[in-house]
Amino acid sequence: MPENLYLIVSFTVSFLVVFYAIPRISLISIKKKLYAIPNERTASQKIIPNLGGVGIFAGIFIGTVCSLKGMNADKIIELLLCALVMFFIGLQDDTIGLSAKKKLIAQIAVAVYLITICNIRFTNLHGILGLYEINYLSSFLITLISIVGLVNAFNLIDGIDGLAAGLGTLISATFGFLFLYFGEIEFTLLSFSITGGLISFFFYNVFGTKNKIFMGDTGSLTLGVLFAGLTISLNEITPTQHVFNKDWASPAITMAIMIIPVIDSIRVMFIRISQGRSPFSADMSHIHHQLIKITNKNHLQATIIMVVANLFFIVFSFGVIEQLGTNLLFFTLLLAGFTLAYVPFLINKKRETEEESKNVMDNAEEQYFQIIHSIKKPPVVKKEVEEEELVS
Secondary structure (H helix, E strand, C coil), X not given: CCHHHHHHHHHHHHHHHHHHHHHHHHHXXXXXXXXXXXXXXXXXXXCEECXXXXXXXXXXXXXXXXXXXXXXXXXXHHXXXXXXXXXXXHHHHHHXXXXXXXXHHHHHHHHXXXXXXXXXXXXXXXXXXXXXXXXXXXXXXXXXXXXXXXXXHHHHHCCCCCHHHHHHHHHHHHXXXXXXXXXCHHHHHHHHHHHHHHHHHXXXXXXXXXXXXXXXXXHHHHHHHHHHXXXXXXXXXXXXXXXXXXXXXXHHHHHHHCHHHHHHHHHHHHHHHHCCCCCCCCCCCCHHHXXXXXXXXXXXXXXXXXXXXXXXXXHHHHXXXXXXXXXXXXXXXXXXXXXXXXXXXXXXXXXXXXXXXXXHXXXXXXXXXXXXXXXXXXXXXXXXXXXXXXXX
C-alpha cells in the first residue's frame, strides 16, 4: 500500500471512530452521571460529560494500528502501551477521583518505563547550553523531567472549550509533517491519527449542544504522554544526506511546537510555589483564564488566539533557525513566550485599574452632587423657625 494511502487511512479511521463514539459516550455519561461538576475555579459553569478522552484514545489506537500493517512499529506500540496506562489513570481520575500525588507517581513510572525499557530518551541536545551527546545519567534525568513536564503541561492546558483539542491538532499535525519530511513513516501515521481524532472531537467540544463533551484527564494525560514521546523521537532522528533542513529535528523546533503548554505550565507552577501553594493546586491563573476575561467569556476566541500564537512561534522558528542556531533560538523562544504570556495579565490589570478609577470618580461625583443639593436646600427646621418669627 502506498505511503499516502496509509496516511489517509490513519487520519480517516481515527476521525470516524471519534465521530461515531462521542455521541454514545456522551449518552452513557449522562445516564450514569459521569460528568464534570462546575465550581468557582472552572471556566465552564455547565454540567458536561468529561469522558471524551475515551473516544479520542479509541480513535488514535484503532487508526494507528490499522495503518501500521507490515511495518516495524515496535516504538509506536510501546508508546501506545504507555498511553494506555495514562488512559486508565485519567479514567480513574475522571470517574472516582485521584490525588495529584498518585497521578505524579504514575507519570514518573511511565517515564521510567519509556526511558529504560523502550529506550525513548534524549541522547543529544544539539548544542543547547553547548551540549551535544550526553551520558546516560544526564539523559535519564533530562528525559524524566521532560516527560513528566510535558504530560502535566498538556493536562493543565485543558481549561476551556476547544483549547486542548485545537492546540493538540496543531501540535500533532506539525509533528506529522516533520516526521514525513524525515522519512519516519511510523511516527507520521501516529501523528496523523492523533490529528484526525482531535479534529473530530473539536467539533463536539466546541460546537456540540446535545453531545457536547470534555476530553477530561482521560484525554489530556493520554495526549500528553504521546506528545512527550513524539517530542523525544523527533529530537533523536539522525537526518539523512538528502534532508536539507537538518536543524528541524532539534530541541528548538520541538520547543516551538509545544511552547504554549510549556510556558503556561511553568508560569503557573512558579506562581503557586512562590505563594507557598502546591504546584498542582487549581486556580484561575492560566493564560486562557485571562483571555476569556478579555473576550467576555468567549472560549472560541480565546482558543483561536492561543492556537494562532503557537502557530506564529512554529513558523517563526522554521524561518530563523538557520540564522540563529538551535541554542539561541531555544532561549529566544522561552523569553518571547514568557513575555507574550504576560500581555493578557497587563490588559486585565489595566482594565481593573480603569474600572476602579471610574468607580472612584462616580462615587466622588455622587458625593459632590449630594453636598451641592444639601447647600441649595436648607433644612426644614430652619425654615419653620423663620416662619414663626414672621408671625410674631
